[in-house]
Amino acid sequence: MNDPRNHDAVSSDLAGYALDALEEDARRLVEEHLTECDDCTSELAQLMEGAGNLAFAVPSVTPPDYLLDRLRAALEGETARMPSESTAPVTEEGIIGRPGARPADGGLAPAPAGPVPILPIRNPWYASPRLAWAVSTGIAAAFVGVVALAAVFNTRLNDRIDTLSAQVAAQDRDVATMSASVSVIEQKAEVTQTDLQRVSVLQEAADTLEQQVNDLRWLQYVTSTGDWLTPSFFSGGLQPQAPQGILVTHSSGDRALLMVNGLAPAPEGSVYQVWLTYEGREVAGKTFTVDRYGYAVIDLDLIGDATEYIGASVTVEPTGGSDTPSDYVVLIGTSP
Amino acid sequence: MNYTEFTDEALLAQIVDADRLALECLYQRYSTRVFSLSYRMLSDQGASEEVTQDVFLNVWRRAASYKSGRGKFTTWLFGIAHHRTIDELRKRTRGRRHSIENVDDFLNLESSDIQPADAAVANSEYATVRKALLDLPEAQRAVIEMSYFGGFTQAEISEKLDQPLGTVKTRMRLGLKKLRAALASKLRSTEQ
Numbered sequence: 035m036n037d038p039r040n041h042d043a044v045s046s047d048l049a050g051y052a053l054d055a056l057e058e059d060a061r062r063l064v065e066e067h068l069t070e071c072d073d074c075t076s077e078l079a080q081l082m083e084g085a086g087n088l089a090f091a092v093p094s095v096t097p098p099d100y101l102l103d104r105l106r107a108a109l110e111g112e113t114a115r116m117p118s119e120s121t122a123p124v125t126e127e128g129i130i131g132r133p134g135a136r137p138a139d140g141g142l143a144p145a146p147a148g149p150v151p152i153l154p155i156r157n158p159w160y161a162s163p164r165l166a167w168a169v170s171t172g173i174a175a176a177f178v179g180v181v182a183l184a185a186v187f188n189t190r191l192n193d194r195i196d197t198l199s200a201q202v203a204a205q206d207r208d209v210a211t212m213s214a215s216v217s218v219i220e221q222k223a224e225v226t227q228t229d230l231q232r233v234s235v236l237q238e239a240a241d242t243l244e245q246q247v248n249d250l251r252w253l254q255y256v257t258s259t260g261d262w263l264t265p266s267f268f269s270g271g272l273q274p275q276a277p278q279g280i281l282v283t284h285s286s287g288d289r290a291l292l293m294v295n296g297l298a299p300a301p302e303g304s305v306y307q308v309w310l311t312y313e314g315r316e317v318a319g320k321t322f323t324v325d326r327y328g329y330a331v332i333d334l335d336l337i338g339d340a341t342e343y344i345g346a347s348v349t350v351e352p353t354g355g356s357d358t359p360s361d362y363v364v365l366i367g368t369s370p
Numbered sequence: 371m372n373y374t375e376f377t378d379e380a381l382l383a384q385i386v387d388a389d390r391l392a393l394e395c396l397y398q399r400y401s402t403r404v405f406s407l408s409y410r411m412l413s414d415q416g417a418s419e420e421v422t423q424d425v426f427l428n429v430w431r432r433a434a435s436y437k438s439g440r441g442k443f444t445t446w447l448f449g450i451a452h453h454r455t456i457d458e459l460r461k462r463t464r465g466r467r468h469s470i471e472n473v474d475d476f477l478n479l480e481s482s483d484i485q486p487a488d489a490a491v492a493n494s495e496y497a498t499v500r501k502a503l504l505d506l507p508e509a510q511r512a513v514i515e516m517s518y519f520g521g522f523t524q525a526e527i528s529e530k531l532d533q534p535l536g537t538v539k540t541r542m543r544l545g546l547k548k549l550r551a552a553l554a555s556k557l558r559s560t561e562q
Binding site for chain 2 (some may be wrong): 089109
C-alpha cells in the first residue's frame with residue numbers, strides 16, 4: 035500500500051534522486067516508493083531527462099583509442115564468465131535475468147572475424163557537410179510552403195503594424211509581473227506544493243510571453259523600416275525548433291537585412307558569419323553573435339547588381355571571421 | 371548490417387541479442403560524451419577511462435532493463451555514467467570533503483582537449499546546454515551545478531548555502547524541469 039505521507043516525502047526528493055544528490059537512506063526510500071507509485075515514476079522520468087542534458091554541459095574530450103580495445107577485451111571476459119555465472123546483474127529495477135534473447139546457455143554470439151568497422155556517428159543537421167548551392171534549390175523546395183506564405187505574411191503584417199507596439203508593451207508588463215511573482219515565491223523560506231505548481235505555471239506562461247514579445251519585435255522591425263522587398267526565408271533544419279531567418283533586400287538594391295532567431299550562442303572562440311551567394315561565388319559578409327533569445331539583426335551591404343544575388347547562408351567561423359566558409363552551416367536559403 | 375542507420379533503441383535490441391558490434395556502435399556514438407563528463411568531474415584520465423569502460427559494460431549487461439517508455443536512451447546512459455562517476459568522486463573525497471565554490475572549475479573550456487573533427491558539433495551542443503543553464507534563475511542553477519558536477523548531496527548544499535532543505539529541493543526540481551523544457555529536441559540525442 036502506498037502511504038501518502040511517504041509519497042509527499044519521496045516526491046520532494048525526486049529531483050535529488052535524478053541528480054544523484056541523495057544520501058543512501060533517502061535514495062533507498064525513493065527506489066522502494068517507485069515500485070508502487072506511477073505518478074512519481076512518471077515525474078522522475080521527466081526530471082531524469084532534464085538531468086541527462088547536463089552531460090552535454092562539459093567540453094568534449096575524446097577518450098584514447100586504446101579504450102575501445104580494453105572494452106573489447108572486457109567483453110571477452112564477460113563471454114568467458116557468463117555460462118557459469120549464477121548471479122544475474124542487478125539493475126535499478128531489481129534483479130534481472132540475462133537478456134532473454136541470448137542463447138539458452140547464456141553464451142554470446144561469436145563476433146565476426148576481421149577488423150571491426152569504424153562506424154561514423156550520425157551527425158545532427160548543423161554538422162552536415164556544407165551543401166552545394168546547386169543542391170540548395172532542393173532545400174528551397176522543402177520550404178516552398180513557407181515561401182508561399184510570404185505575400186500573405188507581408189500583407190497581414192502591414193495591416194497589423196499599428197497594433198504591434200501596444201501588444202509588445204502589454205506583454206512586456208505581463209512578463210515583468212509574472213517574473214516578480216516567481217521571485218516572491220522563491221524567496222519564501224518554505225515552499226508548499228501549491229506554490230510549486232504556481233511557480234511552474236507562471237514561469238511557463240512568462241517564457242511563452244517572452245517568446246511572443248520577441249517575435250512581435252522582430253516582425254515590427256521588418257515592417258517598420260520601409261522599402262524592403264519580399265523576404266527570403268532561411269532555415270537551419272526541418273525540426274520545429276530549428277533556427278530560422280528572414281533576409282530582406284532594400285529597394286535600392288545595395289542593402290540587405292538578415293534577421294535570425296533560435297540560434298544557440300556561438301561556441302567559445304567562434305562567431306556566426308553571413309555569406310552572400312552570387313552566381314558562381316560566395317562573398318564573405320559580416321560576423322555576428324546572438325542575444326539570449328537567439329536573435330540578431332544584421333545589416334549587410336550587397337555588391338554589384340542586386341539581381342545577381344541568389345541566396346545566403348550562415349556558418350560558424352573562428353572569431354574574426356573567415357575568407358572562405360566553413361563546413362558548419364546553421365542557416366541556408368535562396369532568393370525568392 | 372549497417373549499424374549507422376540504427377537508432378539507439380534498435381542497437382540496444384541488438385545488444386540484448388548479444389551483438390557486440392552494436393555495443394561498439396553505441397560506444398562510437400557516446401564514449402566521448404561519457405568520458406568528457408567523467409573527466410571533468412574527476413580530473414583524472416585513468417579513473418575516467420575506468421568509468422567509461424564500466425558504463426559500456428553496464429549497457430551490455432543491463433540492455434534488457436532499458437524501457438523506452440520511461441525515457442530516452444541517452445537519459446538512461448548518462449544516468450548510468452553520472453551515477454558511476456559520482457560514486458568514484460565520493461569515494462575520493464570521503465573524509466576530506468572537497469570545496470567547490472565555483473563549478474566553472476569543472477566547466478572551463480580547454481581548447482587543446484577538443485578534437486577538431488567533432489569540435490563544432492560538440493561545441494554547439496555544449497553551447498546550447500550552457501545557454502540553457504545560464505538562462506535558469508541563478509539560485510536554481512547553483513543547486514543543480516553543485517549537485518550534478520560537484521557531487522554534493524542536497525543536505526550538503528543546504529548547509530553550504532545556508533538555505534532550508536525544502537528550498538534546495540524545490541530549486542532542484544524547478545531547475546530540472548526548466549532545463550528539460552528548454553532543451554527538448556535541441557540536442558543530438560533527440561534526433562536519433
